[in-house]
Amino acid sequence: MTSDERSDRTLTMNTNTTRSYKDLEKGIELAKLTYQLTKDFPAEEKFGLVAQMRRAAVSVPSNIAEGQARHTTGEFIQFISHAEGSVAELDTQLILSIELKFRRDVGAEAVFELIGELRRMLNVLRRKLAARH
Numbered sequence: 299m300t301s302d303e304r305s306d307r308t309l310t311m312n313t314n315t316t317r318s319y320k321d322l323e324k325g326i327e328l329a330k331l332t333y334q335l336t337k338d339f340p341a342e343e344k345f346g347l348v349a350q351m352r353r354a355a356v357s358v359p360s361n362i363a364e365g366q367a368r369h370t371t372g373e374f375i376q377f378i379s380h381a382e383g384s385v386a387e388l389d390t391q392l393i394l395s396i397e398l399k400f401r402r403d404v405g406a407e408a409v410f411e412l413i414g415e416l417r418r419m420l421n422v423l424r425r426k427l428a429a430r431h
Contacts, residue, residue, distance in 0.1 A: 321419050322366075325359030325381065328412045332388065335409055339400045347400070351391045357384035358416065371431045378424045385420065389413050 332355035336348045358381045365377025392409055395401045 321381075321416065321423060322359050322362045324412060324416050324419060325362055328358055328385075328388070328409065328416060329355040331355075331409050331412060335392075335401060335406060336395075339395070343400065347391060347395055347398075351388060351395070354384045354388040354391060357381070358388075362420075371427055375424055375427045375431065378420055378427065382417065382420045382424070385413055385416050 329352075332351055336351055339348050361377045361381040361384065365374040365381075368374055368377065389410070392401075392406055392413075396403055396406060
């Protein structure tokens with residue numbers, strides 16, 4: 299059984315807690331990595347790109363937690379979609395920061411990997427919730 303198959307089986311057994319908890323852990327890790335990654339950006343970016351990236355990163359686990367707290371599937375789906383949007387926003391901002399030479403690709407690898415993992419996990423969660431809804 300592959301990792302994705304195990305995740306799907308776990309998700310099917312308990313969609314509202316087991317999988318979203320894993321997503322929340324990954325989202326918190328993404329926020330921590332983003333804070334570390336942006337700490338050495340130019341000072342003039344403190345209220346620009348740094349603030350935007352940190353806000354997007356913090357938004358991911360926050361939306362997962364808020365969606366789960368709503369206790370309705372429709373609202374949970376909506377908040378998972380917001381988290382997906384924040385992941386996409388952070389991905390774009392990270393690409394921009396590399397192109398502006400605020401960060402090297404090497405330093406951003408872990409964040410890009412986590413972004414990809416979160417995209418997959420949130421997509422699976424949203425689809426499974428929608429199938430039950």
